[in-house]
Amino acid sequence: MSTTALPTSSATAVDLSGVFDNRGTTQRSALDRGAFNIWSNTFPAEELPAPGGTIVLGGVPFHFPAPNRDGYDNFRCGGQLVNLPVGRYDWLYLLAAAERRSEDMVALHHTDGSVDVEWLRVSDFWAETPAHFGERFKLSCGSLHYPRHVQSNMSPAIWRTRVPVPAELDLAAVGFPDNPAIHVFALTLVAPAVAS
Amino acid sequence: MTAAVRQPLDNVLPWRHDLVGCLWTSAATILRWHSVPVLETLGAAWGFRHLPGDVRREEYYYPTPPGVSLYQALAPYHPVRSVWHEPADADQGWAQVRAQVAEGIPTVVAADNFYLPFRPAYHDVHTNHLVTVYGYDEQAGTVRVLDAVPPRFDGDIRLTELAAARDSRNPILHERDMFFTDRPIANRWLEIQVDVDRFAPFDRDTIGDTIRRNLDGFAATVGADGGLLGLVGQRTYLADVASRLDGGADIRDELFLVAGAVLANTALHADWLAAAADAVGEPRLAVLGRAVQRIAHHWTAIRILSALTTTGDADGDRLRRRFGGLCDDQARVLTEMADTVAVLARR
Numbered sequence: 001m002s003t004t005a006l007p008t009s010s011a012t013a014v015d016l017s018g019v020f021d022n023r024g025t026t027q028r029s030a031l032d033r034g035a036f037n038i039w040s041n042t043f044p045a046e047e048l049p050a051p052g053g054t055i056v057l058g059g060v061p062f063h064f065p066a067p068n069r070d071g072y073d074n075f076r077c078g079g080q081l082v083n084l085p086v087g088r089y090d091w092l093y094l095l096a097a098a099e100r101r102s103e104d105m106v107a108l109h110h111t112d113g114s115v116d117v118e119w120l121r122v123s124d125f126w127a128e129t130p131a132h133f134g135e136r137f138k139l140s141c142g143s144l145h146y147p148r149h150v151q152s153n154m155s156p157a158i159w160r161t162r163v164p165v166p167a168e169l170d171l172a173a174v175g176f177p178d179n180p181a182i183h184v185f186a187l188t189l190v191a192p193a194v195a196s
Numbered sequence: 197m198t199a200a201v202r203q204p205l206d207n208v209l210p211w212r213h214d215l216v217g218c219l220w221t222s223a224a225t226i227l228r229w230h231s232v233p234v235l236e237t238l239g240a241a242w243g244f245r246h247l248p249g250d251v252r253r254e255e256y257y258y259p260t261p262p263g264v265s266l267y268q269a270l271a272p273y274h275p276v277r278s279v280w281h282e283p284a285d286a287d288q289g290w291a292q293v294r295a296q297v298a299e300g301i302p303t304v305v306a307a308d309n310f311y312l313p314f315r316p317a318y319h320d321v322h323t324n325h326l327v328t329v330y331g332y333d334e335q336a337g338t339v340r341v342l343d344a345v346p347p348r349f350d351g352d353i354r355l356t357e358l359a360a361a362r363d364s365r366n367p368i369l370h371e372r373d374m375f376f377t378d379r380p381i382a383n384r385w386l387e388i389q390v391d392v393d394r395f396a397p398f399d400r401d402t403i404g405d406t407i408r409r410n411l412d413g414f415a416a417t418v419g420a421d422g423g424l425l426g427l428v429g430q431r432t433y434l435a436d437v438a439s440r441l442d443g444g445a446d447i448r449d450e451l452f453l454v455a456g457a458v459l460a461n462t463a464l465h466a467d468w469l470a471a472a473a474d475a476v477g478e479p480r481l482a483v484l485g486r487a488v489q490r491i492a493h494h495w496t497a498i499r500i501l502s503a504l505t506t507t508g509d510a511d512g513d514r515l516r517r518r519f520g521g522l523c524d525d526q527a528r529v530l531t532e533m534a535d536t537v538a539v540l541a542r543r
Contacts (some may be wrong), residue, residue, distance in 0.1 A: 038503040100215060100459075124214045146320060178514065
């Protein structure tokens with residue numbers, strides 16, 4: 001994690017807890033409490049940022065999720081529509097991980113009713129291969145949780161990826177694809193560097 | 197009688213791709229050992245084939261028509277083939293593999309990860325996996341094993357551990373014994389033949405012929421063996437899967453296995469096209485490769501959707517939406533592919 005962040009005024013963390021439907025992190029003391037993937041593996045919470053805190057990854061601040069009241073801390077993409085603080089943004093930055101790499105379209109809903117579609121691309125969370133989509137930053141762990149044990153020689157990752165907002169219009173919402181291989185943990189909106 | 201000690205063979209190397217499993221990683225190790233190119237071989241053929249009733253509960257499942265070996269199915273345009281050996285018991289199973297390795301041949305064996313101490317599934321989950329054996333020391337009671345599937349392992353384990361993994365009944369004992377279980381390992385191992393001298397050069401002619409063969413394959417519908425072929429066969433199969441799910445059938449494991457095989461095949465062909473672009477200086481092929489990669493990413497989603505069919509999170513309609521997007525995108529890619537190969541042929 002880098003220590004130089006974007007000015008807070010240009011980066012807006014979005015609260016996604018209302019759409020969380022998956023538990024992707026567990027404590028070593030409660031390994032079977034989550035099921036990030038279909039094999040019920042989870043990221044080790046001890047090796048990730050403190051839940052509910054703000055982290056800076058590659059200069060972008062994120063709200064790292066705490067489990068919501070249902071115990072969920074991320075969502076599988078399943079067509080969710082997330083309302084955003086209305087504003088002009090250049091980028092959606094996400095903390096995301098995929099059960100094998102995948103890509104799909106997100107819908108960018110503008111306040112004038114227009115919709116653009118852009119690609120959301122996320123590399124595999126445990127591939128032992130480099131980032132496929134050119135992600136430069138990740139939250140990397142040194143172990144992977146299984147329901148009955150901790151596997152110490154695996155390095156799962158939550159990637160920082162980004163989606164461009166080409167239209168110079170106010171953005172109101174983002175619609176995620178129906179692709180359950182892709183999980184999203186956090187979203188931060190980044191405003192234009194130079195206002196027009 | 198073979199020697200009690202066989203030092204690890206040279207040039208037995210791992211190979212990894214993020215969208216493939218042990219069938220391809222072990223095949224790649226064998227191809228590398230023969231000093232033939234991996235991606236150019238495993239990524240050449242791209243197609244769809246489904247043989248009803250053929251889907252086997254193995255991590256290394258690949259649709260294999262009658263009379264065609266597993267490696268022929270995997271790389272049908274290249275001079276490779278394989279024979280499954282099914283020894284009578286564990287003793288014979290080790291004797292046969294030991295004889296292969298003693299002769300200097302790295303040998304791919306089936307194994308249940310439940311008994312392999314380097315696998316995360318050790319003493320947890322049963323499965324039907326492939327690893328490569330390439331040395332042993334019976335005096336020390338060890339065997340040298342390579343497994344490129346994460347977490348990669350290249351080292352010695354106890355002979356007794358490998359024997360247990362190879363002789364496993366591979367049972368279903370709990371809810372995470374999914375997809376690849378309930379099929380005894382049966383000490384099986386692969387004899388693999390690679391006719392190195394008959395490999396064609398990776399040049400413009402080979403690349404053009406390969407793409408045309410793939411297009412012909414996608415234009416086919418039903419094979420002589422009754423299998424579903426091509427894009428029409430793919431649409432038919434996927435429609436049938438969704439209908440069966442509507443009717444209450446449990447399609448989870450079957451679709452997961454089918455999707456895993458097609459995903460690997462498609463992803464490798466995408467990279468093959470990128471390699472072809474580089475080999476002959478044709479950027480259009482790289483663009484085509486990226487389009488095929490998108491098709492692979494559909495299959496990533498389908499693979500997970502299949503697993504969600506038994507949790508109530510994926511019904512027939514949800515599958516059909518993804519299947520429709522896949523097949524429509526794929527039809528466009530195949531059209532682009534035909535256009536591209538026609539342009540290349542005119543140059």
